[in-house]
Amino acid sequence: MPAIDSRTPAPAPVLDDVSAEILDLKKQLGATILAHYYQEGEIQALADITGDSLKLAREATKVDSPVIVFCGVLFMAETAKMLNPAKTVLLPDLKAGCSLVDACPADKLEHYQEVLRANDRKFQTVCYINSSAKVKALSDWVVTSGNAEDVVRNKVPPGYEILFVPDKHLGRYLQELTGRDMILWDGSCMVHEIFSVVDLIKQKKEHPKAVTIAHPECPQNILQLADFAGGTEAMIKHVATYKEPTEFLVATEANMMWELERRYPQHAYLGVPGITCSCNKCPHMARNTLEKVRDCMKNRSPEILWQPEFDKAKEVLARSLLNPPVTAPVHPMGD
Numbered sequence: 001m002p003a004i005d006s007r008t009p010a011p012a013p014v015l016d017d018v019s020a021e022i023l024d025l026k027k028q029l030g031a032t033i034l035a036h037y038y039q040e041g042e043i044q045a046l047a048d049i050t051g052d053s054l055k056l057a058r059e060a061t062k063v064d065s066p067v068i069v070f071c072g073v074l075f076m077a078e079t080a081k082m083l084n085p086a087k088t089v090l091l092p093d094l095k096a097g098c099s100l101v102d103a104c105p106a107d108k109l110e111h112y113q114e115v116l117r118a119n120d121r122k123f124q125t126v127c128y129i130n131s132s133a134k135v136k137a138l139s140d141w142v143v144t145s146g147n148a149e150d151v152v153r154n155k156v157p158p159g160y161e162i163l164f165v166p167d168k169h170l171g172r173y174l175q176e177l178t179g180r181d182m183i184l185w186d187g188s189c190m191v192h193e194i195f196s197v198v199d200l201i202k203q204k205k206e207h208p209k210a211v212t213i214a215h216p217e218c219p220q221n222i223l224q225l226a227d228f229a230g231g232t233e234a235m236i237k238h239v240a241t242y243k244e245p246t247e248f249l250v251a252t253e254a255n256m257m258w259e260l261e262r263r264y265p266q267h268a269y270l271g272v273p274g275i276t277c278s279c280n281k282c283p284h285m286a287r288n289t290l291e292k293v294r295d296c297m298k299n300r301s302p303e304i305l306w307q308p309e310f311d312k313a314k315e316v317l318a319r320s321l322l323n324p325p326v327t328a329p330v331h332p333m334g335d
């Protein structure tokens, strides 16, 4: 076997044909590929930037290439477009939606806000970023799990109730953290909603030293069993604090483990099973495939086009997400 010269660069990884085509197209278009942590690993591996909603929204404002390929779901690509009106934003599959978006139609929210006003309730509307542009335009603040605590604690004036839409689990969690009066919309994430408490208790017995980490989109009964609750970036930061090989029980979308394994391969990660589906993968995120990423770049379509409601939604997004936190959150959720 020939001696390995440490000065010789490592050979480039062998790419499959579709991945190689994507990288060629990326050069031709001058595109930047953004991918959410909930995308399949093969898509994340090709991305220039991976992240959660907050990180991707912020990074989208720093991109200087004319084309953004957004590997995520529709509301995320719309957010990237709102923050980059002059750029072409491509989404591999326009049908990549979100159960939280579906849970809060704008006309129902508007009607409910009118009812509250008619009853002289003093409130501000805080919407989770997982909502339509019309819902964002009807809101005072947009939050991700990364800035939610800061906004709820510091930006909604004292004396106001908070109408929190659409995720009741994240809303309840924030209510508990901050003690603010909240009216919770009845929406939930179809992936985080279905983790099985029974299976988690069983896993904890089988792995007594394991650390359980859970996303605040999970119901309260899962969060009560978790050693750490936080959004995706916060989970990554939390795992980074363990220096010795450790087992983690992970209650969030399963592709998140790809990033954890990539960054911290010394640990073992076990997904907490769901009640009805043990894969824990988001079917909306899964609509994006390598082939669809390639095709949207080839065809420059589907493209996110500017909608009238983006004007107001953009203002709410910019003041909510692009300003630094007023104070460091007590419970940093990252996102």
Ligand code: SF4
Residues within 6 Å of the ligand: 038, 073, 097, 098, 099, 100, 130, 189, 190, 191, 192, 253, 282, 283, 284, 285
């Ligand atoms: S994981 Fe849940 S919140 Fe995220 S896109 Fe899928 S359905 Fe929506």
